[in-house]
Amino acid sequence: MPFFLAAEEASGGIELLPEAAELVWGLVAFLLLFGFMSKFVFPRFGTMLDERRAEIEGKIESADAKLVEAEEARRGYEASIADARGEANRIVEEARAAAETVRAEILSRAEAEAAALVERARTDVAGERERVLQELRGQVGAISVELAERIVERELDAATHSALVDEYIGRLAARG
């Protein structure tokens, strides 16, 4: 019969305490088991734990080293990126300066060409104007002289003819 049933029967209630013999045997068994465990199992556990710890610590160290290495690599990359960015900025700046130079040169050349064109056009216009004016002046002169000739021919009466002849004779006499 189990000890708790015997205790329950004896007291009329539930008895939790085992009998003394059971306690002794139990203690002996426990000590034997503990001795065995201490002798054979616990050292193995310790070794396993140490190994495990060492392995974990090694992995942690390795991870730390890799982390450091990664950090260095990251710094290296960042430095490279910074260098590349600086180089890119320098190239962009150079390209911008070159573009500005080319732009200024093209602008200057275009302005010079435009000025030359304007000047040439101005000269052409002035020349053409002068030519037209000369032509016009000539035409006006021709018309004026023709008109003067007609008027003179119409207006020259006998008295004027005589006056012109007398003037001619007078000048000759003054010369002689």
Add this chain to the structure above:
Amino acid sequence: MSSERNAAFARAIVSLAEAEGALDTIEDELLEVARAVDGSTELRDRLTDLHLPIARRLSFVESEVLAAAHPVTRTALAMVIAGGVAGHLGAIATAVAAAGATSREQEYAEVRVAQPLDDARRAALKAALERSTGRTLDLKVVVDPSVIGGISARIGDTVIDGTVARRLEELRARVGA
């Protein structure tokens, strides 16, 4: 070459005129006809066109306009036309007048006016020209409407131009017309 031919024709005409004793008249008439020919393109073409039959060209000599002319004048004109030098009639007439003047120990002076000169002005002009040039002149007055007004005198190579036409020409040159 043509000037030599002109001179030869002029000498021949002068000889004819002197033989007839009418050099002065011939000079005047030839100058007048030369002036008329110069002023008429149609007449000039008719007299100078060598493709026309000579009889047709010479018909001018027998025309009414020359009916009153001296026979030597008509003969001289016939000679000039038949000789094919009618285009130089002006130069020949001038040479005849110059030869006539020389024979009278004078220098030929051709005066062009727009309207005829009266005797007083003609004498005054002759005197003034003689004083001016220092020569005795044989003055021939040609009425030439192209001078418009005033007088132009040619004595040898000297020209004294006081015409309205010359003034208008100067005006035309000045205005660049």
